[in-house]
Amino acid sequence: MSTSSNGSKVALVTGATRGIGFETVRQLAQAGVHTLLAGRDRGRAVDAALKLQGEGLPVEAIVLDVTDTASIAAAVQEVDRKFGRLDILVNNAGIIVEDKTLPKPSQQSVAAWRETFETNVFAVVETTQAFLPLLHKAPAARIVNVSSLLGSLTLHTQPGSPIYDFKSIPAYNASKSAINSYSVHLAYELRDTPIKVNAVHPGYVKTDMNAGEGEIDVPTGAKTSVQMALIGADGPTGGYVYLGETLPW
Template sequence: MTITAFITGANKGIGYETARQLTAHGVTVLLGARNPELGQAAAAKLRAEGADAHFIRIDVADEQSIAAAAAQIEADFGRLDILVNNAAISGGLDGDGKPSSGTLATLRHVYETNVFGLVAVTNALLPLLRRAEAARIVNVSSEVGSLAGRTDPNSPMSQMVSAIPYTSSKTAVNMVTVLYALELKDTPIKVNAANPGYTATDLNANSGFRTAEQGAEPSVHLATLPADGPTGTFWGHIWGQEEYGRIEW
């Protein structure tokens, strides 16, 4: 039976590597992207490597685009086994980047993609995920959104002074993950949040110390969990350590 995965923001970076690594598991990958040219090129690159890859146009901040993507997936594949909500933006920095310098315009802009878009995509595709034998939903989060890390004086996260939009959007993603996991706890669907770690991508001007290949590994792990795997967890790279593990919310 063919396993199909849809990854948002998949034309580059962690999203693309998540798609590429899933193909190694024999998964048919649907690469979601706003830009048709870039999305088609990414899918073609994977097909050249022997993957079953397809481009699906989607703008996660546009409800009509989301509905069209869901309709296309249903028409072409009938169901969905894996959803990786990877698309995100940083929003840049207002002023000196401190919370008190932020603007509501930036906050709204970031939440439209990172939070509202994630919820809209999940709700649109949940009927297709319910048709799968045991679907997996992976929400790509970040350790910078961990309340535990931010308030633990022994954590490197507590030393970071960050702008509100991106950081708090990932805290919101964590709660959204928990709520979906609770709603779906009596189903075979598992919902988890992935922490890629500080990965070099366009989102941070490629300043991260982890590669996109490494950053994709937590998402791929959670997307391919066995039946006895966890749900409602935050899992991935732990700052300062080589291994992966569970992260405190």
């Protein structure tokens, strides 16, 4: 079994070949964390990792399709073989597949709901469960679940809130509400261990996922994930945060 070159923490970020995931890998590596850049496609993951290695950062690629049980198992085996533990898991992979030209929630297909929950919820649960034994082997692991302000039921039901009128992607919104709930349940399970679990809102970020719409840049969008990945023993668990601010459930 090898270890990271300087005995640093080991992190894995899912859905990391572009956008917020890629930037999360960069910022964790800049903080001295040996970071595994995970992607479904080996070529794209390797290309992305090589770009960051070119910046002198401790990054390597790992193949991980979070919707494929065998791929998850293979990634766990690889991390176990190379490092024997995992200090940080950032569940970043996510999709929006709904037809945004259909404004009514009831118009979205059941197929879109199923596809959304498969990646945004069930894959997070399966990936986390698979890596949990390695997270327990770390001195004080961190699990970061990338959620969204759109998962806030409080703000969705509050007229005049920033998201009150964002109802055209109900499956995505509900998937993030589910991730918030899962984070609370997992944090409760792990409350007597050094492991901390938090859900994060990246912000309304300009990414490929929203065709460049958004209010903040990708580096800012990665900050909350990185902050929560690096919290100390006095940091929160079971939280829902954005840049240090607690969000309403």
